[in-house]
Amino acid sequence: MNALLEMQGISKHFAGVRALSEVTFTVEPGEIHALVGENGAGKSTLMKVLSGVYPHGSYDGAIVFDGEERRFGDITDSERLGIIIIHQELALIPLMSIAENIFIANPPGRFGVIDRGAVHQRTKALLAKVGLDEAPDTLVTDIGVGKQQLVEIAKALSKQVRLLILDEPTASLSEKDSAALLDLLLEFKAQGIASILISHKLNEVSKVADRITVLRDGRTVDTLDCRDGAVEEDRIIVKMVDRDLEHRYPRREPQSEEPGIGEPIFKVSDWSAYHPLHGERQVIRHVDFEVRRGEIVGIAGLMGSGRTEFAMSIFGRSWGQKISGRAEIEGREADLSTVRRAIDAGLAYVTEDRKQLGLLLAEDIRKNVTLANLPAVASSQVIDDLQELRVASDYRSRMRIRSHSIYQETGKLSGGNQQKVVLSKWLFTDPKVLILDEPTRGIDVGAKYEIYCIINELADAGKGVVVISSEMPELLGICDRICVMAEGAFVGEFPAAEATQERIMRAIMRKGEQRS
Amino acid sequence: MSETSESALKKPHHAGFLKNNLREYGMLISLCAIMVFFEVVTGGTLMRPLNLTNLVLQNSYIVIMALGMLLIIVTGHIDLSVGSVAGFIGAVAAVLMVRFDLHPIPAVVICLALGGLIGAAQGYWVAYFKIPSFIVTLAGMLVFKGLALAILAGQSVGPFPTGFQRLSSGFIPEFVPDAGALYPTSLALGAVLAVSLVWLNFRGRARQEAHHIETEPYGFFLAKNAVLFAIIVYFAYLIASHRGLPNVLVIMAALIALYAFVTTRTTIGRQIYAVGGNEKAAKLSGIKTERLTFLTFVNMGVLAALAGLIFAARLNTATPKAGLGFELDVIAACFIGGASAYGGVGRVGGAVIGALIMGVMNNGMSILGIGIDYQQVIKGLVLLGAVCLDVYNQKRA
Numbered sequence: 080m081n082a083l084l085e086m087q088g089i090s091k092h093f094a095g096v097r098a099l100s101e102v103t104f105t106v107e108p109g110e111i112h113a114l115v116g117e118n119g120a121g122k123s124t125l126m127k128v129l130s131g132v133y134p135h136g137s138y139d140g141a142i143v144f145d146g147e148e149r150r151f152g153d154i155t156d157s158e159r160l161g162i163i164i165i166h167q168e169l170a171l172i173p174l175m176s177i178a179e180n181i182f183i184a185n186p187p188g189r190f191g192v193i194d195r196g197a198v199h200q201r202t203k204a205l206l207a208k209v210g211l212d213e214a215p216d217t218l219v220t221d222i223g224v225g226k227q228q229l230v231e232i233a234k235a236l237s238k239q240v241r242l243l244i245l246d247e248p249t250a251s252l253s254e255k256d257s258a259a260l261l262d263l264l265l266e267f268k269a270q271g272i273a274s275i276l277i278s279h280k281l282n283e284v285s286k287v288a289d290r291i292t293v294l295r296d297g298r299t300v301d302t303l304d305c306r307d308g309a310v311e312e313d314r315i316i317v318k319m320v321d322r323d324l325e326h327r328y329p330r331r332e333p334q335s336e337e338p339g340i341g342e343p344i345f346k347v348s349d350w351s352a353y354h355p356l357h358g359e360r361q362v363i364r365h366v367d368f369e370v371r372r373g374e375i376v377g378i379a380g381l382m383g384s385g386r387t388e389f390a391m392s393i394f395g396r397s398w399g400q401k402i403s404g405r406a407e408i409e410g411r412e413a414d415l416s417t418v419r420r421a422i423d424a425g426l427a428y429v430t431e432d433r434k435q436l437g438l439l440l441a442e443d444i445r446k447n448v449t450l451a452n453l454p455a456v457a458s459s460q461v462i463d464d465l466q467e468l469r470v471a472s473d474y475r476s477r478m479r480i481r482s483h484s485i486y487q488e489t490g491k492l493s494g495g496n497q498q499k500v501v502l503s504k505w506l507f508t509d510p511k512v513l514i515l516d517e518p519t520r521g522i523d524v525g526a527k528y529e530i531y532c533i534i535n536e537l538a539d540a541g542k543g544v545v546v547i548s549s550e551m552p553e554l555l556g557i558c559d560r561i562c563v564m565a566e567g568a569f570v571g572e573f574p575a576a577e578a579t580q581e582r583i584m585r586a587i588m589r590k591g592e593q594r595s
Numbered sequence: 596m597s598e599t600s601e602s603a604l605k606k607p608h609h610a611g612f613l614k615n616n617l618r619e620y621g622m623l624i625s626l627c628a629i630m631v632f633f634e635v636v637t638g639g640t641l642m643r644p645l646n647l648t649n650l651v652l653q654n655s656y657i658v659i660m661a662l663g664m665l666l667i668i669v670t671g672h673i674d675l676s677v678g679s680v681a682g683f684i685g686a687v688a689a690v691l692m693v694r695f696d697l698h699p700i701p702a703v704v705i706c707l708a709l710g711g712l713i714g715a716a717q718g719y720w721v722a723y724f725k726i727p728s729f730i731v732t733l734a735g736m737l738v739f740k741g742l743a744l745a746i747l748a749g750q751s752v753g754p755f756p757t758g759f760q761r762l763s764s765g766f767i768p769e770f771v772p773d774a775g776a777l778y779p780t781s782l783a784l785g786a787v788l789a790v791s792l793v794w795l796n797f798r799g800r801a802r803q804e805a806h807h808i809e810t811e812p813y814g815f816f817l818a819k820n821a822v823l824f825a826i827i828v829y830f831a832y833l834i835a836s837h838r839g840l841p842n843v844l845v846i847m848a849a850l851i852a853l854y855a856f857v858t859t860r861t862t863i864g865r866q867i868y869a870v871g872g873n874e875k876a877a878k879l880s881g882i883k884t885e886r887l888t889f890l891t892f893v894n895m896g897v898l899a900a901l902a903g904l905i906f907a908a909r910l911n912t913a914t915p916k917a918g919l920g921f922e923l924d925v926i927a928a929c930f931i932g933g934a935s936a937y938g939g940v941g942r943v944g945g946a947v948i949g950a951l952i953m954g955v956m957n958n959g960m961s962i963l964g965i966g967i968d969y970q971q972v973i974k975g976l977v978l979l980g981a982v983c984l985d986v987y988n989q990k991r992a
Binding site for chain 1 (some may be wrong): 706802860880882
């Protein structure tokens with residue numbers, strides 16, 4: 080059988096970072112091909128190459144579709160051939176009707192005048208195909224996420240789809256909606272439409288997929304064939320995780336018990352939070368959490384598991400609503416109701432998105448470092464510029480921030496140096512507990528090592544450190560203890576000595592299965 | 596990589612410094628160029644003492660409002676209501692002082708407080724309800740324009756008591772009797788100002804050098820101070836040869852100094868820039884972003900009230916049309932002065948220079964007899980040109 084799609088030797092770089100290297104991926108006509116891998120393994124990047132989001136020329140390798148090499152300049156080129164991608168974040172316009180959304184790009188009609196009757200008719204037909212029982216005039220904002228997903232698929236069908244790509248389609252769906260969606264995929268398969276399914280839920284994957292390709296660190300690890308018999312999930316997990324930890328992590332003196340790790344310094348109990356917009360959705364479910372003095376605790380979990388939401392809801396209620404629970408710092412109840420109070424109580428939170436949430440990019444290093452603790456460099460509201468200068472210079476040399484001076488704009492620094500500026504800002508508030516959210520995201524290897532060293536120093540200085548990371552090897556490399564989060568609750572906890580990537584992944588997957 | 600950054604560290608960055616600060620000097624040079632241009636084409640009328648005094652009086656309320664507007668723009672907002680508020684406050688002042696015979700001092704206090712209240716009312720919606728400032732202040736613009744019309748019953752009310760008139764048309768008292776054509780006190784004040792500014796600059800530079808902070812080239816620094824000194828003394832001389840320093844100029848200078856200090860040297864100033872630069876990051880750094888936004892609007896209300904009082908005192912009457920279109924001149928002054936429409940960027944000095952550029956152009960074109968029609972066209976093009984130049988410079992950098 081001739082393959083419908085062949086991606087041959089695809090490589091892609093981002094500013095020196097290798098996102099994909101020599102990835103080979105084929106899809107046969109009418110098959111459901113699952114693409115699995117850890118966060119950052121390159122799944123989304125590969126699909127963006129395929130759909131033309133990254134145009135021809137920005138990557139190496141060849142895309143062969145229907146036996147011909149294709150060079151997509153943008154997403155419309157791939158759509159014309161029937162390659163339709165449905166992103167994790169739905170791309171519907173909430174205040175337009177279902178029909179308007181489906182035919183937003185190419186409404187039927189003449190001379191730019193939309194034929195509303197035809198739109199209505201064809202929408203009805205498409206909705207029937209995907210099994211959605213809603214009037215075409217219903218506004219998208221009025222229907223649930225599961226139905227919105229179906230509208231996206233109907234939109235894809237309106238474009239004569241031949242290869243449907245679904246990126247985490249069931250991530251935000253209920254069990255019933257997920258099952259319906261998977262059935263729909265099987266139905267499409269019967270009609271000869273091929274699908275690529277990106278999913279973290281291995282039970283779903285093994286239920287519908289004909290073949291499974293595993294990506295890891297931007298490489299194809301293996302393609303497993305499920306048609307001859309079901310593939311065990313453990314086999315997939317073993318392939319997903321990278322087993323050999325290289326010497327990428329600074330050695331931490333074996334802090335077995337006595338000297339290093341002390342009494343609990345930060346404790347959260349029965350912590351709950353609800354989605355800021357959808358008040359009925361509980362995102363953090365009665366979480367208990369504890370960090371000891373001098374301990375580095377990792378929080379593992381997939382994207383959307385609620386790790387960042389948990390951290391931000393603690394830090395001055397910066398995320399969510401109806402937040403409840405009790406927090407203690409050094410044994411005393413702490414008031415964390417605003418960011419200012421949380422900082423004063425000794426908490427610091429380094430965001431996962433340093434550009435959007437962490438830095439004043441147009442301002443220099445000096446102003447960023449002192450921002451969260453201006454009173455310390457001011458007397459009666461007037462900033463003592465020499466004192467500020469001393470503080471900033473001190474952090475610049477201590478953290479080895481590479482810049483031509485403390486007057487350099489932070490927007491012009493490299494990712495690693497930017498992260499060091501953010502860390503400096505929080506160290507200057509002299510926190511007791513630091514929560515670091517993806518502290519090494521988008522940072523080159525050398526700078527990562529330096530950040531790890533800083534984290535170790537903080538723990539050795541008796542602070543409690545929480546590291547949230549999607550990179551499991553990183554957590555295994557630096558943490559004393561790893562807690563696993565899934566769907567807003569902790570589902571597993573391992574001391575460093577007992578933790579392995581397989582065990583963490585299994586804890587996550589088991590939780591996913593309980594639901595579906 | 597580290598090698599190059601090390602060497603870069605040791606070598607002082609003169610070229611870099613000039614490049615980084617080109618915008619600041621560029622503004623000043625533009626203002627000077629525009630003044631020289633009009634001085635020449637008006638045949639020397641622009642810089643005549645009488646005209647110069649008028650220029651100050653005419654533009655004082657724009658400059659004062661620009662100080663408040665700059666802070667609003669820096670936080671990433673806009674206030675379209677300032678003209679209406681100024682007009683409304685002028686009307687209230689007239690009613691208080693002319694109809695109810697209230698003494699000027701309590702009347703002024705009431706008016707300033709009312710301005711603050713108006714600012715608070717608008718800032719409340721913007722800061723805490725996240726309603727776009729454009730809409731809130733557009734509503735305010737209509738409301739206060741209407742209210743001014745209502746309380747004046749569509750008529751002009753005046754004249755004001757002489758005590759109040761002096762706010763705008765008064766000059767500082769002369770301490771040397773019978774000094775002839777020149778007013779020595781004003782001249783002396785100008786000289787003192789020039790000397791102290793230059794002294795401050797030298798002291799600041801010495802402090803910077805003591806701590807190895809990058810400084811501008813020494814020759815350039817000397818030249819800058821010499822020019823600054825000469826210009827201030829020259830203007831003091833011109834002003835002194837008419838009737839001395841206008842009261843308004845003193846108020847204006849004090850406010851400029853105050854706002855320059857607050858924006859550059861205080862924690863609240865730093866926090867305002869942080870809110871405009873990255874509101875989310877500022878919030879996650881423990882800054883009370885809502886309260887700061889609210890306060891900038893309160894501040895704007897007070898300054899708009901002050902401007903309204905000065906304007907009413909100058910005309911010696913409150914008219915329903917007072918304040919019409921002021922907001923445009925004020926906003927234009929800030930943007931010509933280098934403030935960014937996206938927030939986080941802008942300096943007090945820039946806004947003042949921007950206001951002066953607008954003022955000099957208004958004045959110069961009026962002297963030349965250019966009609967109000969083409970004056971508007973030219974002003975509009977200057978605004979667009981200034982901002983385009985800014986964007987172009989940033990892209991290149």
